[in-house]
Amino acid sequence: xxxxxxxxxxxxxxxxxxxxxxxxxxxxxxxxxxxxxxxxxxxxxxxxxxxxxxxxxxxxxxxxxxxxxxxxxxxxxxxxxxxxxxxxxxxxxxxxxxxxxxxxxxxxxxxxxxxxxxxxxxxxxxxxxxxxxxxxxxxxxxxxxxxxxxxxxxxxxxxxxxxxxxxxxxxxxxxxxxxxxxxxxxxxxxxxxxxxxxxxxxxxxxxxxxxxxxxxxxxxxxxxxxxxxxxxxxxxxxxxxxxxxxxxxxxxxxxx
Amino acid sequence: xxxxxxxxxxxxxxxxxxxxxxxxxxxxxxxxxxxxxxxxxxxxxxxxxxxxxxxxxxxxxxxxxxxxxxxxxxxxxxxxxxxxxxxxxxxxxxxxxxxxxxxxxxxxxxxxxxxxxxxxxxxxxxxxxxxxxxxxxxxxxxxxxxxxxxxxxxxxxxxxxxxxxxxxxxxxxxxxxxxxxxxxxxxxxxxxxxxxxxxxxxxxxxxxxxxxxxxxxxxxxxxxxxxxxxxxxxxxxxxxxxxxxxxxxxxxxxxxxxxxxxxxxxxxxxxxxxxxxxxxxxxxx
Numbered sequence: 001x002x003x004x005x006x007x008x009x010x011x012x013x014x015x016x017x018x019x020x021x022x023x024x025x026x027x028x029x030x031x032x033x034x035x036x037x038x039x040x041x042x043x044x045x046x047x048x049x050x051x052x053x054x055x056x057x058x059x060x061x062x063x064x065x066x067x068x069x070x071x072x073x074x075x076x077x078x079x080x081x082x083x084x085x086x087x088x089x090x091x092x093x094x095x096x097x098x099x100x101x102x103x104x105x106x107x108x109x110x111x112x113x114x115x116x117x118x119x120x121x122x123x124x125x126x127x128x129x130x131x132x133x134x135x136x137x138x139x140x141x142x143x144x145x146x147x148x149x150x151x152x153x154x155x156x157x158x159x160x161x162x163x164x165x166x167x168x169x170x171x172x173x174x175x176x177x178x179x180x181x182x183x184x185x186x187x188x189x190x191x192x193x194x195x196x197x198x199x200x201x202x203x204x205x206x207x208x209x210x211x212x213x214x215x216x217x218x219x220x221x222x223x224x225x226x227x228x229x230x231x232x233x234x235x236x237x238x239x240x241x242x243x244x245x246x247x248x249x250x251x252x253x254x255x256x
Numbered sequence: 257x258x259x260x261x262x263x264x265x266x267x268x269x270x271x272x273x274x275x276x277x278x279x280x281x282x283x284x285x286x287x288x289x290x291x292x293x294x295x296x297x298x299x300x301x302x303x304x305x306x307x308x309x310x311x312x313x314x315x316x317x318x319x320x321x322x323x324x325x326x327x328x329x330x331x332x333x334x335x336x337x338x339x340x341x342x343x344x345x346x347x348x349x350x351x352x353x354x355x356x357x358x359x360x361x362x363x364x365x366x367x368x369x370x371x372x373x374x375x376x377x378x379x380x381x382x383x384x385x386x387x388x389x390x391x392x393x394x395x396x397x398x399x400x401x402x403x404x405x406x407x408x409x410x411x412x413x414x415x416x417x418x419x420x421x422x423x424x425x426x427x428x429x430x431x432x433x434x435x436x437x438x439x440x441x442x443x444x445x446x447x448x449x450x451x452x453x454x455x456x457x458x459x460x461x462x463x464x465x466x467x468x469x470x471x472x473x474x475x476x477x478x479x480x481x482x483x484x485x486x487x488x489x490x491x492x493x494x495x496x497x498x499x500x501x502x503x504x505x506x507x508x509x510x511x512x513x514x515x516x517x518x519x520x521x522x523x524x525x526x527x528x529x530x531x532x533x534x535x536x537x538x539x540x541x
Contacts, residue, residue, distance in 0.1 A: 147355035150324055154348040155421065157372035166367060169360045246360040250403040 034219040042216035045222055051205070056224065059190055059202040061204075062118055064230075066125025067186045074130050078137025079163060080170070083151055088138065095135065103128035104192050111197050121193035121201075128189045129182035133175070140174025141167055173247050176240050185231050191225060269299045271457050272321070272425050276330035279316050284358040290316045292482035295331070298425070298459060303451050305468035306461045307515060309480030309523045314461045317483065320430045321459070322348050335424060344374075351430040353410040357402040357417075364389065364398035367417045374421075385427035388420035391450060409441035412446065419450055426451075428460045432467070441499050444471055448497060465519060469493075470502060477518045480525055486518050 018036050025035045047056075081087040103124055114120035144167060152166040194203030202221060209218035241248070259366050281290040282352045298304055308314050319325040321332050322340040332339045334346065342352075343507040350356040357366050364385050371381045389395045392412040411431060418426055429449070446469060451458050462468050468475045469491060477486040491509050502508055 089309070145355050147352045148318075148358065151350065151356045153324055154322055154342045155345065155373065156342055156344060157370070157373045161373045165373065166358070172360075188275070195354055246401055246403075249401060250359050253403050 012125055013078045022056030022212045031215055038216045038224055042220040046217040047220055055200055055205040056202055058200045063186055063190045066122045067129050070129035071179060072131055074133030075137050078134045079141055082138040082141025089158055099131050103189055117198040124193045125186050125189045128185045132181035133178035135175045136178030144170040203239045269300045270297045272299040273333040276329045277320055278329045279320055282329040289482040292484050298457055299343055301455050301457055303458045303472055304474040305472035306476050307468040308482050310463050312478045313481045313483040315429055318427055318461050322427055342448055345424035347421045347423035349414050349418050349428045349431045351433050351509055353414050356414055362399050362401055363413050367420050370421045384420045388416040388540055392416045408435045425457045425506055430462055463483055467516045469515060479522045
């Protein structure tokens with residue numbers, strides 16, 4: 001019953017939008033305005049099948065590798081930098097600078113340096129996702145509780161033991177926040193990286209449909225991007241609820 | 257009243273020796289001397305209370321003793337070895353129980369962690385955790401998370417963790433200041449019981465005069481900051497203590513009264529500076 005309620009609450013607004021959209025575009029003759037019925041038809045007739053494997057799978061592969069590398073590197077670097085005052089002082093200004101540069105700006109350069117294959121695209125996704133994860137991890141490490149830190153010290157936990165049992169779990173809520181912020185960035189950069197000098201991918205195919213005036217399939221491609229976003233957010237929430245169960249439990253108790 | 261700063265010599269072997277400890281903080285506005293000069297010995301198996309007015313550098317002193325913070329001068333010797341970091345033979349129970357337990361670990365895991373980090377074999381770890389939880393009457397909640405428990409229970413978990421670690425010295429920093437009065441009485445008796453059963457040495461910091469006299473075999477009275485020892489008092493009460501009986505004994509009332517007077521004196525600003533210049537203080541204005 002509770003689950004049913006949650007599902008209907010989540011679907012209510014999308015259903016309303018689709019209905020309004022449906023009736024609003026029923027008598028529309030402009031071929032550039034998307035119609036929901038046409039979009040779904042095109043999704044199944046054009047995209048589902050070989051096109052999915054040829055264009056969507058390479059995109060998802062690059063997304064997974066870029067984001068995965070950003071998560072690993074962001075957490076490891078963040079734990080190391082966050083744990084050292086010197087490292088924080090040294091990296092602070094440089095990070096602020098690099099962070100202010102929008103990753104898509106770097107794409108032409110990356111294409112020239114790394115070539116037009118997967119590497120430049122993966123690197124772009126990696127670079128864009130790294131910052132929120134890295135900076136949140138550093139903040140998470142910095143803001144660990146001092147009493148808990150003293151406790152850890154008095155029980156003789158240093159080095160790896162301290163990281164594993166205290167610093168990492170204590171910083172985990174912030175780390176997860178960083179990853180959540182990185183998810184939409186990953187999708188944006190996945191599509192953007194495929195819009196220039198690409199041979200395959202969702203972004204490439206959407207551009208191709210646009211240039212050949214196949215508006216229905218183009219809109220269906222955009223729909224797929226949105227669906228990828230929903231699935232990723234859902235998976236993320238599953239993982240988060242699991243690894244941060246203690247955090248949400250504690251907050252719930254403190255609220256009462 | 258004369259101050260007895262030489263202290264009572266502890267019976268038996270000296271376990272912890274605090275020698276001329278001074279602590280000065282460097283702050284942006286200048287140097288702040290929190291602790292002036294503290295010297296005392298703690299014998300093996302003793303239960304001593306450090307009592308002083310608020311802001312008397314008690315927590316600072318405990319951090320220096322536990323090796324969390326270096327002393328500006330002087331040193332702390334545990335079992336013949338000078339301390340330059342948290343030593344193996346000490347466990348510290350903090351006032352802020354809610355911030356000293358790992359919220360991502362269950363109760364038993366919290367108690368077990370220091371043993372795991374120290375490389376104690378699994379079977380022994382399990383036995384010690386179980387035993388420690390039984391000693392604090394928490395054998396029934398090993399799988400709960402700390403934040404699911406009441407404040408008093410959380411502090412008992414912290415005490416269980418400390419005793420499972422089997423320290424030579426158990427340091428307690430105002431451990432019951434944040435729990436309600438009834439829980440507090442229970443926890444006081446629990447600490448006395450654990451001390452007697454395990455024969456460990458306890459150094460208990462508090463600002464509560466009644467608590468210090470009720471718990472300790474010895475009460476060290478501190479001045480206001482910069483801190484010196486005002487008096488090192490032996491407590492003349494039977495080993496078996498009871499919240500009602502002990503607290504109504506004439507000896508208890510008398511010693512409590514005495515400590516109270518000393519603390520009042522400390523509150524009026526009696527510290528290392530005024531103590532060393534009594535003539536100036538008296539004829540100053």
